[in-house]
Amino acid sequence: MNPRTLEDLRGILGPHGLISSSEELRTYECDGLTNFRVIPSAVVLPDSTEQVQAVVRVCHRERIPFVARGSGTGLSGGALPVAGGIVISLARMRRILEVDLPNARVVVEPGVINLDVTGRVASANFFYAPDPSSQSVCSIGGNVAENSGGAHCLKYGFTTTHVLGLEVVLPDGSLVHFGGKTLDAPGYDLAGVFVGSEGTLGIATKITLRIVKRPECVRTLLAAFHSPTEAGAAVSGIIAAGMLPAAIEMMDNLAIQAAEAAVHANYPDCGGLLLVELDGPLAEVDALMAQVDEICRQHGAWEIRVAQSEAERALVWKGRKAAFAAMGRISPNYIVQDGVIPRTSLPQILSEIDQLSAQTGLRVANVFHAGDGNLHPLVLYDRRIEGQEKAAERLSERILELCIEKGGSITGEHGVGEEKKHMMSKMFAEPDLDTMQRVRCAFDPLHLSNPTKVFPRTRLCGEKPGEYVPHPLEIAGVAERF
Amino acid sequence: MSRAVLTAAERFGAAIVEPADEKETAAILRNANETGQAVIPTGGGTKLDWGNPPRKADILLSMRRQSRIIEHAWADLTVTVEAGCTIAELQRTLAEHGQRLAIDPLWPERATIGGILSTNDSGALRLGYGSLRDLIIGITLALPDGTIASSGGKVVKNVAGYDLPKLATGSLGTLGVITRAVFRLHPLPRNTKTLTIAVDDAVSMQRVVSAILGAQLAPAAVQVRQGNVDILLEGTLDGIAAQESAIDKFGNVREGSAAVWNAREELWHDTPMVKFTTLPARIAAASASFSRFVTQATGIGYAQFDGDLQALRTAMEKDGGSLMIFGNTAIDAWGSPGDALPLMRAVKEQFDPKGTLNPGRFVGGI
Numbered sequence: 127m128n129p130r131t132l133e134d135l136r137g138i139l140g141p142h143g144l145i146s147s148s149e150e151l152r153t154y155e156c157d158g159l160t161n162f163r164v165i166p167s168a169v170v171l172p173d174s175t176e177q178v179q180a181v182v183r184v185c186h187r188e189r190i191p192f193v194a195r196g197s198g199t200g201l202s203g204g205a206l207p208v209a210g211g212i213v214i215s216l217a218r219m220r221r222i223l224e225v226d227l228p229n230a231r232v233v234v235e236p237g238v239i240n241l242d243v244t245g246r247v248a249s250a251n252f253f254y255a256p257d258p259s260s261q262s263v264c265s266i267g268g269n270v271a272e273n274s275g276g277a278h279c280l281k282y283g284f285t286t287t288h289v290l291g292l293e294v295v296l297p298d299g300s301l302v303h304f305g306g307k308t309l310d311a312p313g314y315d316l317a318g319v320f321v322g323s324e325g326t327l328g329i330a331t332k333i334t335l336r337i338v339k340r341p342e343c344v345r346t347l348l349a350a351f352h353s354p355t356e357a358g359a360a361v362s363g364i365i366a367a368g369m370l371p372a373a374i375e376m377m378d379n380l381a382i383q384a385a386e387a388a389v390h391a392n393y394p395d396c397g398g399l400l401l402v403e404l405d406g407p408l409a410e411v412d413a414l415m416a417q418v419d420e421i422c423r424q425h426g427a428w429e430i431r432v433a434q435s436e437a438e439r440a441l442v443w444k445g446r447k448a449a450f451a452a453m454g455r456i457s458p459n460y461i462v463q464d465g466v467i468p469r470t471s472l473p474q475i476l477s478e479i480d481q482l483s484a485q486t487g488l489r490v491a492n493v494f495h496a497g498d499g500n501l502h503p504l505v506l507y508d509r510r511i512e513g514q515e516k517a518a519e520r521l522s523e524r525i526l527e528l529c530i531e532k533g534g535s536i537t538g539e540h541g542v543g544e545e546k547k548h549m550m551s552k553m554f555a556e557p558d559l560d561t562m563q564r565v566r567c568a569f570d571p572l573h574l575s576n577p578t579k580v581f582p583r584t585r586l587c588g589e590k591p592g593e594y595v596p597h598p599l600e601i602a603g604v605a606e607r608f
Numbered sequence: 609m610s611r612a613v614l615t616a617a618e619r620f621g622a623a624i625v626e627p628a629d630e631k632e633t634a635a636i637l638r639n640a641n642e643t644g645q646a647v648i649p650t651g652g653g654t655k656l657d658w659g660n661p662p663r664k665a666d667i668l669l670s671m672r673r674q675s676r677i678i679e680h681a682w683a684d685l686t687v688t689v690e691a692g693c694t695i696a697e698l699q700r701t702l703a704e705h706g707q708r709l710a711i712d713p714l715w716p717e718r719a720t721i722g723g724i725l726s727t728n729d730s731g732a733l734r735l736g737y738g739s740l741r742d743l744i745i746g747i748t749l750a751l752p753d754g755t756i757a758s759s760g761g762k763v764v765k766n767v768a769g770y771d772l773p774k775l776a777t778g779s780l781g782t783l784g785v786i787t788r789a790v791f792r793l794h795p796l797p798r799n800t801k802t803l804t805i806a807v808d809d810a811v812s813m814q815r816v817v818s819a820i821l822g823a824q825l826a827p828a829a830v831q832v833r834q835g836n837v838d839i840l841l842e843g844t845l846d847g848i849a850a851q852e853s854a855i856d857k858f859g860n861v862r863e864g865s866a867a868v869w870n871a872r873e874e875l876w877h878d879t880p881m882v883k884f885t886t887l888p889a890r891i892a893a894a895s896a897s898f899s900r901f902v903t904q905a906t907g908i909g910y911a912q913f914d915g916d917l918q919a920l921r922t923a924m925e926k927d928g929g930s931l932m933i934f935g936n937t938a939i940d941a942w943g944s945p946g947d948a949l950p951l952m953r954a955v956k957e958q959f960d961p962k963g964t965l966n967p968g969r970f971v972g973g974i
Contacts (some may be wrong), residue, residue, distance in 0.1 A: 191957035228818065228889035286771065287742050302948045308885040308907055308929045309729065309739070310778070313945030313971045314952050318741055318774025322767050329899070343823035362683060368706060368795030385805045406826045407854075410847025468684040468761045499684070500764045535766035542768055554758070554770055561749070561757035562770040568951065580769070587958075 127212075129142065131188055132238050135170055138180040143218075144388045145169040154213045157198045157205040159258075159294040162544050166207035168191070173218040175293065175301065181214060182329065183299035185551040194266030194329045196236060199260045201462055204271060204324045208578055214329060216267045216393040222246055223332065229272030231290065231307050232335045236267025240274075252337040255282035258539065259447040261459045262382030270330050275539035277373040277446065278403075282338065284539075286321040291334030294327075307334055319565055323578040324541050327569040335490040341405035344372070346413050346439045349427040350396035356491065357398035358472040360425035361496045364402065365469070367421060369414055374497035375401040376468075380456070381449050381491040381504070388452035391445025394401060394429045400496070429536060449493045450504065457489070457506035459515070464540040465529035471500035475528055479503060486521050488514070500538035501529070527552065540578045551582050560585055610718060612653030613670060620665035622648065626673050630748065630756055630787045631897035633669070638754030640667055641964045647752075649781040651692055651720025655727050657935045659780050659942070663968035669785065671722050678788065679703050679762075685793045686745065686762055691722030691786045702793060710794040712829075712871050720787040728778030732840070732869060732904045736828035737794060740767055740777050746790030747773040752964040756787070764792045775955075782970045783959040784869070795840035804864030805837045805853060812859070813837060814892035817905055818843060819858045821888060825851050829869070829906035832895060838868045872902040872910050879912045881934040884924050894929065926945070942971040 127146075136144050137564030145151060146168045168192075172178045187193045191211035198205055207213050220237035223310040227250050232243055240261040243254035257430070258264055259277035269285045270292070282288075291305040304317040320327055351357040357376050364371065377385065377399045385391055393399055402418050404411045419430055433439040453460040467475055476492070483490045491504040503525050507518035526536045527547055536542070536549045550559060559581055566573075577584070617624050627633040640647045645666035650656060652672075671692035678688040682705035689698055695709070696716040702708050712731035725747075730739040737743070746760035749772070759772035776786055792940060802957045807813040816837045820830055826847075829840040839855060840849045855861055875881065886894035886907045893909070895903045897920060903909030907929070917939050921931040925943065933941050945952060951973045956963075956974045968974075 206882045229887045230821075273771075275765060275767075279765065283738060283742055283766070284767075286774070287738060290688075296951070302951055303946055304948055306928060308887055310885050310908060310930070312930055312932065312942040313946065314779055314955060315741060315774045315777060316948055316955075318777070319771050322771055338826060339822070341826070346654035349937065358893075361698060365685065365795075366683070368798060370794065406843075407824065407847050407851050408828070410843050413844040413846045466761075466765050468681060468686070468763055470681075470683045495765070500765045509616055533762045535761050535763050535768050537768050538763075538765040539767055546768075550769065553761075557755050558757045558759060559750065559769070561755060561959075562759060562772060565770050565772070565775065565955060568954035 131166065131184060131190070133531070134184050135168060137173060138177055139170050143171045143173070143177070145171070145550045151167070154207060154215070157195070157200040157203060159201050159203040159543070159545055161380050162203045162206050163210055164207045166213045167210055169213045169215055171215050175295065178214065178295045178329055181299060182295050182297065185212065185515070186298050186572070189572065189574065191574050193576050194267070194271070194325045196265030196271070197263050200272060200541065200543065201262045201464070202269060202537065202541040204541050204543035204576070204579060205542045208576070214216050215282060216265065216329070217295050219331065226307070227252065229307060230337050230339070232337055234266050234333050234335060236270070236330050236333060238266045240264050241265060242268060243337070247337050251340045253340050254335060255288055255338050256285045259450065264586060266333055266335070267309040267330055270321050270333055271323070272541040275500070277375055277495060280374060280495065281370055281372040286318060288336045289321050289333060290336055292317050292320055292330050293332035293494060294330050296328045297572065297575040302357065305334070312585065313332055314578050315591070324580050325544060326566055326580055327392045328575055336436045343408040343411045344403065344439065345411050345416055345441050346406040347402045347415065347432045348393070348433070348442060349396035349400040349402070349422040350429040351398040351400065351425070351427055351464065352396065354398035354476050355473045357400045358476070358496065359597070360400060360422050360427065362470065363408060363421040365427055367403055367417060369418070370403045371402050371497060373401070373403040375446050375561055376494040376496040377449065378492040383491045384452035384456045384491060385445040385449050386457040389444050390447045391441055393445055394427070401442060418532040420604055450502070453491060453506065457508070459507050459509045461505040461506065461518055463501070463503045464537050465501050465526050465534060466538040467499045467529050467532045467534040469496070469503065471532040472499065479525060483526055486517050488518055488521055490521070495538070496540055498538070523549070545581055546577055547582050550580070568604065610653040612652055612656060613668060616656045617668045618645065620648070620662070620668065622665045622668045624668045626669055626670045628673050630750060633674070633755050633785055633787055634750040634754045636667070636669060637750055637752050637964065640878060641752040643961055644962070645964070646967050647964055649722070649785045651723035652694060652715070652718035654715045654719050655723055658727055659969035661937055661969070662939060663964055671720065671785070674787065680705065681762070682707060686764070686790060687793055688746070688762065688788060688790045689721055690788050692720050694718060694720050695724060700760040703796060707793045708796050709743065709791050711740060711743065711870060711946060721789055725777050725786055726779065726781045728972050732829035734829050734904065734906050735830055736826070736842070741774045742789050744773040744777060744789055745792050747786060748788045749776060749785065750787050751784045752960045754963065762790050780966060780970050782956060782966045782974055785965070799843065799845055799848055800866070801841045801848050801852065802866055802868060803839045803841065803852065803861050805859040805861050805870065806835060807837055807859065810892040812898045814889070816858050817891060818889060820855065821905060823854060831871070832891060832903045833868070833871055838864055840869065860973060874911060875900055875902055875910055876915065877912065878913055880917070880936045882911050882913050882920070883932040883934070884909045884911065884929060885928060886924065886929040887905050890927060894924065894927070915943070945971045
């Protein structure tokens with residue numbers, strides 16, 4: 127990066143807001159997906175919207191690509207730096223700006239930690255519903271970028287359901303506002319398209335959230351089955367009975383073993399464990415819980431427990447939320463996959479995963495958001511064994527292809543990022559991807575904001591078929607034409 | 609062909625075209641785009657006067673022949689449906705498996721999926737089940753250049769690619785013509801009960817609404833009308849009974865009629881109509897500007913209004929809300945979209961650079 131640009135950045139951020147030494151830059155070389163690493167040219171740590179704008183204006187002037195970063199917990203390489211670019215960390219923008227309880231709104235800066243929103247409003251009996259497993263460390267800004275879900279989105283929806291307004295710095299440095307504290311603002315739902323755009327449309331600097339009144343009663347039931355297939359049939363039974371639980375989670379035996387080893391959640395040792403949570407008015411929950419119990423027994427549950435206290439409930443969830451990290455207890459290395467199938471395809475895909483596992487000799491642990499068909503197969507391997515890493519990657523990708531074949535998706539909540547952009551062409555046709563990129567061309571015609579992510583090929587904005595005009599980004603060597 | 613569509617065609621001097629499928633729709637659009645003809649997409653024709661009058665209208669593109677329910681994957685709680693299907697017809701099919709699309713839009717026997725999405729008309733159930741933007745999970749659009757593009761998918765949870773279903777929802781057909789949509793469904797409620805609480809003034813109206821929203825209840829819908837607060841409870845008989853006794857403390861509760869949920873539709877007359885948005889804690893205060901209104905607890909109200917529309921809009925915007933005006937050509941229908949307008953124009957430019965679709969009907973002359 128040329129010295130004058132670095133000086134400009136230092137001028138904007140002060141000496142403590144700029145990182146440019148190579149040792150310190152290494153901290154930012156990857157996010158939660160560690161097998162992709164790129165060292166950025168510089169990292170900036172703005173503490174205000176104005177500083178973000180000023181930095182982005184420099185990037186725009188100098189045609190420097192930038193990547194916004196929250197807590198760096200993303201699992202698809204969305205915050206992976208771009209070669210020659212800078213990383214804009216929002217970690218210092220972590221103020222809760224407004225708590226409006228009568229209207230159930232909270233306004234936050236992007237670096238605020240997900241769980242801290244609930245922490246701030248819990249005493250008034252409110253909570254912030256999206257609950258990704260990393261919620262104690264991940265940031266709201268990152269949740270907005272990824273449209274994060276969590277176990278309870280079955281009932282409460284995703285991040286996008288709870289984001290009502292955004293202040294955004296566009297890739298040319300201008301500041302715009304989408305939506306607000308009231309609903310249905312005039313114009314296009316740009317907040318709707320921004321949430322989940324994985325940092326490719328600009329940087330959110332202020333976020334208006336909807337918070338939710340805590341339900342009167344929450345009950346969590348654990349049911350042990352002989353197999354995930356039996357557990358899956360019970361899930362179908364619950365849905366068919368016309369219930370919409372707050373969460374339905376499933377773990378197979380390998381996942382249970384790992385969770386037990388890590389946090390001693392006291393799960394029954396079974397082939398398929400179902401965790402069903404109902405919430406709402408007490409009388410409603412009581413009536414429905416009796417039916418869930420009966421449906422589970424009909425489908426072969428041999429042990430059923432209902433968490434009797436808040437502490438028991440917390441322990442049940444701790445095991446589930448620790449499941450990814452717990453794999454380290456039973457395998458030196460593992461890949462966390464995120465795919466979605468129509469829920470009814472569950473038994474079929476499970477037997478196909480079993481077959482793949484048997485063929486390759488690699489173990490696969492399964493953790494599902496079973497209510498909405500979101501699978502998290504964990505492919506276990508040992509990097510020290512020649513060829514296993516490649517085999518694990520192939521197996522993991524094959525599972526995604528199976529998801530696509532069943533009419534599902536390559537990602538339910540982790541995002542496409544760097545990791546899965548080559549899979550996008552398998553899920554979408556070329557006109558579909560091209561149409562999505564029209565949106566990107568409106569927001570970021572120069573492709574500066576996280577430019578290499580999400581799409582397998584970049585649509586050069588404003589190009590006309592038939593005539594070849596080199597794009598400024600091609601000349602700069604930032605983009606390639608395929 | 610509905611009478612409303614015929615009337616509009618006559619008024620605009622436009623030709624009516626009824627493509628049989630997606631491909632024909634795209635071909636018509638492409639041809640119109642190349643020959644500089646303006647296209648007004650329509651379904652049941654119930655909301656053709658929403659937004660500003662079009663600057664130009666050569667073709668009324670009716671989607672009524674594309675009304676198939678393509679796939680009701682009931683065990684997965686999803687449905688794929690063509691844009692020209694009426695919501696009433698869709699609901700009848702879904703009900704065969706005890707399910708519904710959890711919205712209650714205007715004029716269900718005539719309003720089509722495409723039109724409901726384009727105008728973002730969810731209804732009072734939005735409190736309990738979210739709005740259209742939360743229920744739509746996939747969309748297919750035919751663009752003015754003839755492109756047919758899908759986004760989203762058939763599964764509820766999916767973050768692959770940009771969320772074009774949300775972009776299209778509420779865009780009044782100015783970006784592309786919706787040809788099909790995929791929705792997540794909900795089970796039909798086991799039981800329902802409507803309660804109505806009479807209130808004397810705006811203060812007690814707000815007090816009752818805020819008390820219901822602040823209690824740990826789960827109403828499917830809450831709305832206020834002149835002198836009344838209506839509450840819709842859904843669920844098990846035990847759950848409804850328990851919630852009813854909790855609500856009993858908030859005022860003089862009587863069992864209401866399910867017909868009160870049609871009150872919004874009954875407001876619609878020849879007098880100028882408005883939709884206003886406000887904060888949940890201000891719904892009674894905002895409603896006090898009107899003598900006939902229906903305001904939903906989410907902060908969305910509908911009213912008849914004969915007075916100074918500009919002054920009303922200024923007042924609503926000052927409180928952080930907005931005012932949309934139906935069927936009055938003297939004043940812009942939408943109000944200001946704020947500093948995002950240039951970006952909205954850039955989005956329009958990418959999808960419809962020649963302004964073929966609904967020219968001038970949307971915000972800022974889009």
